[in-house]
Amino acid sequence: MVDRPNKPAALASTPGLPPQPQVHISHANSRVSAVLPTGESVEVLLFGATVISWKDRAGNEKLWVSDAAKLDGSKAVRGGIPLVFPVFGTAPDHAATSKLPQHGFARNSKWEFLGKSSSESASSSHSDASVKLDFGLSSATLDEKTRELWPYNFSAIYSVTLTPDGLSTGIVITNDGKEPLECQVLLHTYLRINDITKVQVTGLEDSEYIDKVDGAQTKSQPGVVAITGETDRVYTPAKGPSSPVVVTEGGETAFSVVRDNLKDVVVWNPWTEKAAGMGDFEPKDGFKNMICVEAGSVRGWTSLETGDAFEGAQTISY
Numbered sequence: 001m002v003d004r005p006n007k008p009a010a011l012a013s014t015p016g017l018p019p020q021p022q023v024h025i026s027h028a029n030s031r032v033s034a035v036l037p038t039g040e041s042v043e044v045l046l047f048g049a050t051v052i053s054w055k056d057r058a059g060n061e062k063l064w065v066s067d068a069a070k071l072d073g074s075k076a077v078r079g080g081i082p083l084v085f086p087v088f089g090t091a092p093d094h095a096a097t098s099k100l101p102q103h104g105f106a107r108n109s110k111w112e113f114l115g116k117s118s119s120e121s122a123s124s125s126h127s128d129a130s131v132k133l134d135f136g137l138s139s140a141t142l143d144e145k146t147r148e149l150w151p152y153n154f155s156a157i158y159s160v161t162l163t164p165d166g167l168s169t170g171i172v173i174t175n176d177g178k179e180p181l182e183c184q185v186l187l188h189t190y191l192r193i194n195d196i197t198k199v200q201v202t203g204l205e206d207s208e209y210i211d212k213v214d215g216a217q218t219k220s221q222p223g224v225v226a227i228t229g230e231t232d233r234v235y236t237p238a239k240g241p242s243s244p245v246v247v248t249e250g251g252e253t254a255f256s257v258v259r260d261n262l263k264d265v266v267v268w269n270p271w272t273e274k275a276a277g278m279g280d281f282e283p284k285d286g287f288k289n290m291i292c293v294e295a296g297s298v299r300g301w302t303s304l305e306t307g308d309a310f311e312g313a314q315t316i317s318y
């Protein structure tokens with residue numbers, strides 16, 4: 001019997017060695033996708049550098065994407081991992097970003113694929129091969145209308161790293177201009193779950209949060225978070241960024257999110273009425289199958305002096 005990888009993978013041959021499975025990358029149709037030799041895959045739309053699919057080695061989708069999501073660049077994608085930058089929500093009182101649309105322009109802009117780097121194991125199993133896909137956006141590549149609304153010189157590199165253990169997404173934003181800039185950043189991740197009524201979020205205990213569905217009051221989280229209605233909360237976890245925020249379903253860990261330099265976590269589920277009111281949210285009861293756990297830096301502003309960079313990332317495992 002010959003062992004075969006159970007997923008298709010490109011084969012490479014080195015003289016003297018049998019062909020080895022490799023990371024397979026494709027870049028076509030305005031998207032970039034990668035498949036590991038172990039079977040995990042990721043797909044990123046250049047529009048917004050939005051991760052629109054992340055599958056485990058058995059082919060199970062880990063992200064929720066609406067059936068009515070627009071993938072043609074006409075609207076931000078409803079699902080996956082849209083990137084929120086340089087403003088979270090809208091900020092009518094913040095002069096520099098007050099003209100921008102909700103959640104800024106990063107999720108509505110066409111990013112450039114900068115390339116990939118993959119690390120392949122030296123062992124014959126290739127069970128720890130991983131791949132990093134890099135995407136770029138800068139003031140030079142923004143459309144003119146957006147540049148007028150936010151006239152700062154910046155560059156952003158967004159890296160999506162797929163390993164057999166999970167998915168990491170990280171952003172580096174550099175102020176290339178002559179004046180300071182202020183921004184907010186958020187990785188708006190829609191996690192796919194089976195039944196929202198069985199979900200709990202841990203790691204936010206004793207944390208302060210802003211309750212956006214209750215007059216933006218500041219509250220304190222007494223225990224684990226359960227979702228029983230429309231939920232829209234901006235937490236600043238008391239335990240700090242490196243302590244995981246864990247989504248459990250029926251008591252089992254479904255996802256664990258570890259943050260790097262992203263101090264806040266938004267927990268969002270639109271529930272019935274809000275889902276019904278969103279034209280691109282389908283099926284309407286899809287809110288039962290998703291929970292957004294969004295790592296970011298959105299309470300207050302990150303100030304970047306000329307030449308300074310902000311770096312933030314999340315790693316999601318299951």
Ligand SMILES: O=P(O)(O)OC[C@H]1O[C@@H](O)[C@H](O)[C@@H](O)[C@@H]1O
Pocket residue numbers: 076089102103188212232233266268294
């Ligand atoms: O509909 P949008 O612009 O994608 O936003 C979805 C949600 O995104 C969340 O991050 C916000 O906290 C919510 O207030 C918002 O409703």
